[in-house]
């Protein structure tokens with residue numbers, strides 16, 4: 001029995017999350033779903049966007065499934081990631097048949113350090129018209145993100161992937177910070193002799209995720225570089241409606257589609273549930289329910305290839321109808 005904290009949030013979160021929960025129920029895996037509130041709506045009612053009860057519910061769960069927040073996103077999801085110390089941001093990049101991808105045969109995962117780098121939040125105006133931001137790279141945070149990446153590569157190798165970790169950095173220019181990052185990468189790799197390693201400068205990496213994305217398995221990088229690379233990467237495979245993500249730490253796993261509350265289409269049944277269903281697949285793998293994860297992904301692949309989709313992918317189904325087509329096949 002897995003305890004899942006379900007936070008639908010705002011806008012299309014209220015449509016795509018129920019569709020994914022239907023699919024999870026169809027797997028036959030035993031879940032206890034605890035619904036909790038967060039986002040604009042609860043903020044308008046109570047003045048708090050992320051209530052204490054929600055934080056407690058998230059901490060009490062085995063995993064958290066999050067939809068989207070609206071204008072309060074920074075106070076909800078960014079805060080929740082901090083509170084739960086989910087230091088690894090996991091972004092799968094995969095091309096599915098029937099989806100308008102820029103290339104086929106893409107199946108890799110970007111692992112982004114989620115707590116430091118240039119997003120540490122240390123900025124200042126040091127003189128009139130002169131501003132600085134401090135880029136923090138520590139050995140500890142680098143070590144734990146690399147270990148996480150290598151463990152993922154090990155797990156994936158068992159499912160038949162190449163077993164390779166690619167590190168993206170800019171150690172030629174950022175000699176001290178990314179010097180440490182790169183050095184630590186190869187130190188950690190010593191404990192994973194059966195996993196191949198390679199490293200590239202992030203600018204070249206940006207070209208490779210477009211020119212030869214099919215050659216990657218796990219890509220690991222620092223915070224800002226990961227932010228930029230991963231949006232470009234999912235742009236290759238169908239964009240926002242297709243892109244899941246996970247935030248994982250030593251204690252908690254928080255899973256969310258990368259899109260927001262999409263107020264322009266909310267409440268109309270137009271939202272594509274694929275990103276959230278793929279998010280549920282990631283959550284199943286995190287919970288070691290690999291067989292169920294496989295089943296859901298297969299069912300979704302079939303639905304996509306048959307064109308049984310929402311209008312953004314060219315189909316005529318509503319959010320819940322598409323979810324039902326997947327659930328039925330699971």
Ligand code: NAI
Nearest residue numbers: 068069070071073077240241259260261262265271272312
């Ligand atoms: P957005 O991701 O909500 O929407 C961008 C565009 O993509 C819209 O045209 C939308 O209709 C479309 N879209 C997004 N998801 C879709 C789906 N599943 N199916 C079909 N079309 C989809 O980003 P936007 O418009 O920049 O922000 C809207 C609100 O969402 C803002 O209040 C923002 O703060 C919040 N937001 C929350 C996030 C979170 O909770 N993690 C992340 C990004 C934005």
Ligand code: MG
Nearest residue numbers: 226227228231
């Ligand atoms: Mg981003």
